[in-house]
Amino acid sequence: DAKTTQPTSMDCAEGRAANLPCNHSTISGNEYVYWYRQIHSQGPQYIIHGLKNNETNEMASLIITEDRKSSTLILPHATLRDTAVYYCIVRAPDSNYQLIWGAGTKLIIKP
Amino acid sequence: NAGVTQTPKFQVLKTGQSMTLQCAQDMNHEYMSWYRQDPGMGLRLIHYSVGAGITDQGEVPNGYNVSRSTTEDFPLRLLSAAPSQTSVYFCASSYQREPYEQYFGPGTRLTVT
Numbered sequence: 001d002a003k004t005t006q007p008t009s010m011d012c013a014e015g016r017a018a019n020l021p022c023n024h025s026t027i028s029g030n031e032y033v034y035w036y037r038q039i040h041s042q043g044p045q046y047i048i049h050g051l052k053n054n055e056t057n058e059m060a061s062l063i064i065t066e067d068r069k070s071s072t073l074i075l076p077h078a079t080l081r082d083t084a085v086y087y088c089i090v091r092a093p094d095s096n097y098q099l100i101w102g103a104g105t106k107l108i109i110k111p
Numbered sequence: 112n113a114g115v116t117q118t119p120k121f122q123v124l125k126t127g128q129s130m131t132l133q134c135a136q137d138m139n140h141e142y143m144s145w146y147r148q149d150p151g152m153g154l155r156l157i158h159y160s161v162g163a164g165i166t167d168q169g170e171v172p173n174g175y176n177v178s179r180s181t182t183e184d185f186p187l188r189l190l191s192a193a194p195s196q197t198s199v200y201f202c203a204s205s206y207q208r209e210p211y212e213q214y215f216g217p218g219t220r221l222t223v224t
Contacts, residue, residue: 032211043115043201043215044154087153097142097161098169101153 004033004088009106018075020105022088025069031091033064034099035073037084044087047073078109112137115216117202123222124192132187132219134202142205143185144169144213145177147198154201160185192223 005023012018024033034049048055048062050071055062061074075082085104092098118133136143141162146154146169156169160179174196176188185204189196199220203213 034211036213041199041218043203043217044213045215046212049211092170097144097159097167098156099154101146101155103151103153 003100004090004102006086006088006102006105008103009108011108011110012075012078014080014109014111015077018078018082018107018109020073020075020086020088020107021070022073023070024088024090027068027090028093029068033062033071034089035060035062036087036089037082038087038104039081039084047086078107080109080111083107083109114138115202115204115214117200117216117219119219120217121220123224124189125224126192126194128192130189130192132189132200132202132221134185134187134216135183136185136204136214137183138204138206138214139182140204140206140214141182142207142213143179144203145175145185145187146201146203147171147196148201148218149198157187157200189221192221194223197221197223 032049032051035047036044038044047059050062064071085106087104089099115136144159145157148154155171157175158177160166163182166177199218201218202216205213
């Protein structure tokens with residue numbers, strides 16, 4: 001089954017770039033990788049998604065390896081408000097509508 | 112725009128009771144979904160809808176019903192509450208018919224005793 005593997009937790013200094021890795025070695029060729037985050041117990045917030053090429057928006061950059069087996073979410077200048085659980089997500093096999101959410105990475109930004 | 116709204120914020124039920132969790136969005140989104148989140152875990156899809164009158168089951172549908180009579184509303188019904196349904200419930204919507212960029216509500220914390 002397509003699924004993702006992420007570190008349980010990470011620290012990053014405020015103002016530095018936060019690099020969050022994700023392994024998705026079983027992803028199929030036409031599947032997107034999605035990233036969301038969840039601050040405290042709020043509803044998750046969409047960050048970015050990508051297929052093959054690197055993607056960038058106002059929140060983050062997504063770097064996907066050429067073999068598509070892993071990706072890295074980059075927050076270029078982390079702030080204390082970026083402390084959250086970050087989820088790397090793929091779709092369930094044979095489903096256009098079901099996303100598989102793991103436990104995510106708890107990112108703590110330190111002053 | 113209010114975005115995605117959910118009511119109630121908190122609810123305590125006794126085993127066997129039924130109730131409806133409300134979800135509404137004012138963004139004219141086609142796709143809506145319900146998730147549950149247990150402590151320390153990611154979200155699991157309960158039911159989803161790709162438009163008014165169309166619903167389907169997700170990963171964990173047992174014990175829950177949904178309907179989608181309008182684009183705006185997507186209520187989740189618990190038929191006969193069980194302690195295993197104690198969880199935080201999130202509703203989400205997306206402007207596309209697939210869950211690329213979902214907007215989430217603030218959640219409903221449900222406790223079943």
